[in-house]
Amino acid sequence: MKQGIRVYLYLFIIISFHLLISSWRFSFSPFGSHVDGFWYHKIARNFAEGKGFVESSVLYFNPEPSSIVHPVSAMWNPLSYVLLGNSYKILGISTLTARIPALIFDGIIAVLIFWFCVKIYQDLEISLLSSLIFSTHKFVLASRSIGGAPESFHLFFVTLFCLSLGIAWTKSSFFYYSSFFAGLAYLTRNESLWSILVIILIFMLKRRASEIDTEKPSWRILALSITVFLLVMMPWEIRNWIVYGSQANQAKYSLLFAREYYDIWSSGKNPEGLWWFIQEYFALGFKQIFIQKFQSLYYKLDTCMQFLTWPLVLFLFVGIAKNFKEKKYWPAYAYFSITYISMGLLNSLGQGGGWHAPGALLAFIIPIVVSGCYYFGELVAQRKRTVKIIGLLLSIFIFLYHLGDNYKQYRILQKNNFKIGSESYSLEIEKYLRSSTKNNKNLTPQQDNLTVMTHQPVILNFYTNIPAVQIPTNDSLEEVMRVAKKYHCNYLILTGILPSIFAKLYMEQEKIEGLKLVFEKTIPNIGIEGSGDRIKIYKIEL
Incomplete structure (x- = not known):
């Protein structure tokens, strides 16, 4: 078969498989996400419904909102809910329309991976297998099925950033494109702020290499590239200062300098700015800070393993040995290293969050792994045909592993009748609260007169629209x-032993004056961090 025909045939296979595997995953995956994802989708839906870019729940208290419905804070960046909101406006609000942007973006990435591999390896099989494994990878497919925000969008813009910066090795004008995509990546996730360091590093390396073989890129190119990056990201920062003034980034400071993970949800701090948070953090002492930083770096490596899966890790270093001199991969290496170190040292909480580079770089990691499979064949065999068979079989195994990973998720959801606990829990609470308003003379049936206090209120607010x-x-x-009184909360809802102040109350080891248990029910797999298998609703009697 002619080369040109094979290219079009393989592209047809890639696009068809992408749509097929996505449709299958969509058919059984209930729409649901971690708390951040629900937050993005709720804001996008508020925007699509004409309410503006507002939050309709209170998640963080630094700064403390004056009302439950308030302008979006500076905690997370806006591009995901801007894209989702416009998708909802055009296509309507539904689970399907929530998934369409990620479906399109991931499809574009799959095609770009094929093109990228053809340029580097001149091997259509490596290109095809890399694209198919990408479309099947559990992180990509799971993110796509839950609506993609913000992981799918971050993956898309980081891919474009690294691709364009790789091309900048030969065409310096692509530094401008890379800066533009870096700005968009930052507007999706905070960690991509460090992509500007990647641009500077690649620019300096190119200047050094150009002393030998090509013309040096001018400093003007770097200055303009930084300007492009700032022009893309600064309007968001300016907006935050206009809306919140000196309190604009307090939520971010709270996250970065929290002594313990759950401190990010504490209230009443009355902070005076960044220096206040730094002083509070350094009060821990050098020993404890060192332990937390080491913990953070360790947990982020653990996150890396979760993102990549063991078959990819198994051949990743073989692939790096094969491809290390390929300069088009250097932006990806640099982005991984710089964001790992910076986010690991800044975000010192004992958790893996805040750093998604392993997932955002899958468009480069997977081709490295697939080429590593073929390189492994070169190391153990001499005949070209045998080398190709070994590489092909190993790559097919990795593909089938990820396909099986998705089937495993199907079986897990099948046991739960394809429902997720967070939705069941939210609807059960809504059912009780709606009925209680009809039977209580002190409350009217209107939803606005219901306000609840709970752990991770965004999920409840997403499914029920009840202010939380x-x-x-x-x-x-x-x-x-104090907080309950400020926001006129009628009910306290507990799903487990978090936060710790109510652990004994939840386990019925104590009673608290002003909190009257009015409802409880067993709901397995609630899906909220720290949750048990029962929900308990307490009437707040202030």
């Missing part, structure tokens, strides 16, 4: 009651 407030994690009952 985060339970402060100060271990201060007085502070909890």
